[in-house]
Amino acid sequence: MSVIAPWLAVLLIAAFASYHRYSLAVFAALAGSALVACGLLGAEPTSLAVAAGLLAVVVLPLLITPIRRHLITSPLLGFYTRILPPLSATERTALEAGTVGFEGQLFSGKPDWNLLLSQPKPMLTDEEQAFLDGPVEELCTMVNDWEITHVHADLQPELWDFIKKNKFFGMIIPKEYGGLGFSALANHKVIQKLASVSSVVSSTVGVPNSLGPGELLMHYGTQEQKDYYLPRLADGREVPCFGLTGPWAGSDATSIPDYGVVCKGQWNGANVLGVKLTFDKRYITLAPVASLIGLAFRMYDPDKLLGDQADIGITLALLPRDTPGVEVGRRAMPLNSPFQNGPVRGKEVFIPLSQLIGGEEMAGKGWQMLVECLSIGRSITLPSTASGGSKMGAVVTGAYARIRKQFGLSVGRFEGVEEALSRIAGNAYAISALSEAAAAAVWRGELPAVPSTIAKYHCTEMSRQLVSDAMDVHGGKGIILGPQNYLGRAWQATPISITVEGANIMTRSLMIFGQGAILCHPFVLKEMKAATNPDRAQGLRDFDRLLFGHIGAAISNAVRSLWFGITNAAFGSAPGDAHTKRFYRKLNRYSAALALCADVSMLTLGGKLKFKEKLSGRLGDVLSQLYIICAILKRYEDQGRPVADQPLVAYSVIDAVHKMESALSTALRNFPIRPVGWALWLLVFPFGRRATAPSDRLGRRVAALLMSPNEARDRMADGVFTTPCANNPAGRINSYLTKVVLAEPVERKFLKAMKDSHLSTLDFEAQLDEGMRRGVINAEERRQLEELRVMTIDTIRVDDFEHSELVAASSLKGTGAVVRAA
Structure with missing residues (x-):
């Protein structure tokens, strides 16, 4: 037997044991058995002895x-x-x-797939589903995104009232405090559906249910703080915001220059121990309308009034808007997506220690509080927003590509458009799966630090690619702003999600x-x-x-x-x-x-x-x-x-x-x-x-799914607002798809007859009359063609305006209004 046989046997056993991750003792037993077998089969004795000796020298000290x-x-x-x-x-x-879920298996090199597949299927409760089918659906029918983004630059009063009345701001607040007590999964589903009709509405609802006073109070607030603030946050009496980002440190809480000095001061007529705050925050969502401001700052106690520590550390506090010295600045305008956003400032603003979130006991623990809660909000708000917009963008772009025709063909039949449609479908499917996975992790009780970061980054990046492809497919329809345009604002708002929350x-x-x-x-x-x-x-x-x-x-x-x-x-x-x-x-x-x-x-x-x-x-x-x-x-x-x-x-x-x-x-x-x-x-x-990248053949199959009625497409549209109403042009276009597909054979027959029979008129209605006289079409087919014409016109229609309606800031002439840098 060859001199190398013992060495080859040990090497193969080592590879086999390593692949299957057998213990060192098992490897030693298998290797020893292999060497004995080599000896029995006549391996060269010296080589066998050296291999056995080397094996013993290596293995025995380790065992x-x-x-x-x-x-x-x-x-x-x-x-x-x-x-x-x-x-x-x-x-x-x-x-x-954070906690570690299945993502930990991915670093093991040998994932246990049973752990993934045994995770419970995310399910809404009957109450949560009823909220989606009721108040959420009703709110979507009320939304006119053009009115919000162009006319009012804000939600209309009736929308604010409806949101507060139906406790949209209190979805995550427990029922014992007057909230809805919904799960993270329900939060995800609500934000996803709202985002499919208006990113301004979804962000307005999402922020109070993400990192901010409500979330922080639920986890760390004193009982007195919970009893007072949570019911008020739940029913909208208090509108919250949270001030973290500043001009000098961005969102890096560990480096913020905002500070609070422990001292005594006046609060409600009494001289109490508290903190005098100096801060400058910007990019704070809901700040212009907030009545309760959460604030992150660094707390100092130079006079040692609380103990021996002078630098107490990052601390979180609650400031009522009417606290003396608090200045809420003018509104910012985030890329024509006018959700309420602006700066919050203050100099030597005094609050008692009772306004620290969690009270004096939680002073200096703000960084821990932030990172523990950040993974929850980051898992839901932006991934869900990306999912809602992407799912809606996918199904309506597929419908548009089928309805819109060039050179006698649906534009989706051209290979260049088909390629974009396949990317849209693939990205929408991945975004939907990823956003739900992140929300499901929170739903299971995890604090998914790493998955939340993955979901935030990749959902928003894939969404950026998707809306770019959708704009290409829509062409002129996508770039002409107006009430009929359901893509333009999404295109403008995409960089916002790329920028915020890190x-x-x-x-x-x-x-x-x-x-x-x-x-x-x-x-x-x-x-x-x-x-x-x-x-x-x-x-x-x-x-x-x-x-x-x-x-x-x-x-x-x-x-x-x-x-x-x-x-x-x-x-x-x-x-x-x-x-x-x-x-x-x-x-x-x-x-x-x-x-x-x-x-x-x-x-x-x-x-x-x-x-x-x-x-x-x-x-x-x-x-x-x-x-x-x-x-x-x-x-x-x-x-x-x-x-x-x-x-x-x-x-x-x-x-x-x-x-x-x-x-x-x-x-x-x-x-x-x-x-x-x-x-x-x-x-x-x-x-x-x-x-390799997905093949053209596979891409063609995927694009076809978006352009035809089928169950896969229906699942893609599940959870977004597709109701065809006056304020939802995307929903109307999506609803046309089935009728358009049914009318296409009639349209082809009619167009062929026009070409072959040389119909004598150019007017569409007259052509239909002539077609019926010649027996080319019957009354039902005429109705289909007329309906197809109406649906096509509605699909390709864009808006126009009087010049005076488009003059920038025309309503401010003579008012002395100015724009200044913050």
Whole structure:
């Protein structure tokens, strides 16, 4: 038997055990058995003895725990402690604030799909569904977005009254305080539906149900604060806003210059201990109409009135609008999307300690409060807004592309338009799945720090692409503003979602991977805690267990990455049906690749990794696309694996895999330590990149789904306002699709007769008369053609105005009104 047989046997056993993540003891037993078998089969004795000896030298010290800890772990712990980048208190708070759900499995390299598929299907209660079908539907019928955005630059009084009366501002407030007590899922569904008709209405409703006084009071308020403020917030007696962003530090709460100094002052006629605040906030949504202002500031106690600490830290407070010294500035105008927004300022504004959210006990804990609640609001408001607008944009663009004709064909039949329609459909499906996944995580009781960031970034980015494609398909219909235009304001408002709740550039390059690599990793954060454990003995035991678990997982991920790269993930067990098994295998491959690249990046770059924003952004893209695919596949399973949706699932998953492989490829080609990048490339892409974008054939099938009545299209439209009413031109156009499709054969027959029979008139009504006389069409077919004509005219119609109606600020002439910079 060959001299290399023992070595080859050990190597194959090592690869097999690493792939399946068997323990070291199991590997040793399998390797020993393989060597015995080689001996029995006549392997060269010297080679066999050397292989067995080397195996024993490597394995035995690792298997004997006291020896391993003394000889290996203890020195490594000392080295690790020295190189461990220090975590500031704010960084530690941010890392420890969220919970880890299935996204943690994506960093394992071997996801347990049972955990994903066993998650309960998100379901509304009967009461929540009734609210969607009742007050939400009624509010949508009242909305005239042109009146809001162009005529009034605000919600009309009747809309404000309806919103307050029906407790839209109190959706998340518990019933015992007068709110609706709805779940995060219901919040998502409401915002999604409102956003499909007006982003101004959805943001007006979304902000009080996101990060702000209501959310913060529910989690941290004193009982007295809850009893007083929550009922008033629930029924609209108080309109809240929250002041975080400022001119000098943006939304970075850890660096805000706004401050409060502990002192005594007058409050309601009494001399009490409190805080004198100086602050300057801007971009504060609802500030111009708010009666209750939440405020983040840094609290100082130079006279030690509360204790020995002079710098108490970030603190949150409630300021009634009429507090002396509070100045609510003039309104800002966010890109012709006139939701209420503006600055809030104050100089030496005194409030008692009882106005601190949570009272004196929560002074200095504002950063913790913010990061714990931020993931909830970020999971819902902007992803849901993107979902509502995108779903509506997809179905109405599909209808428009079928109804609008050029050169005798529906414009959607042209391949260039078809390509845009396929992107629209794929993005809308992915956005809908991702936004619901993020909301469902909160619905299950999680604090999804990383998924919320992924959802905010990618829902808004995909929505930006979608509205751009929709504008291209609509052409002139999309650029002429007026009551008939349902896209123009969405196009203008898109950068708002990109900017708020963390600018997308920073979110991608710093937050997604930067937070995920530590919080979601199965070992890293635990190793950091073990290394800094004051109990050195316990810390050594924990670090030993974690370190060697980490090493084993890293070796496994290298083996799995190489195997999946060689086989293109064509083999292996996977859940799903015949249509989706291949996608789960792809996820197995790229989960292993992400885990491998994350480990190597952290090992080789250490604390410098946080400054490698391009690398962090690209690895964050890999994590994000993995999570998006999981959301898509979970949605497909929850909906009962509908066959009609399979083209949408395939398109959106294949597109995500293509983006993921592109991001991973770019990360490795530009890895800061070039030899390391080359080695990773060989493990991840042994035969080069193989993922491709969705095919034209698949794109054609997906585009066709948007342009024809079918159940997949109906599911796409589920949850958005498609009721065809006077104020909803998009809903009207969408409602025409079925009748247009039924009338098309009659239209083709009539047009052919016109061409072949040389009808003698050019007037449409006269042509219909002549067609009936000649027996080309009957009375029912004439009715269909007349109705088709009316529907087509309504679909392509745009608005026009008198010149005086368009003169900028014509109503302000002679008033002395000025625009000034804030």
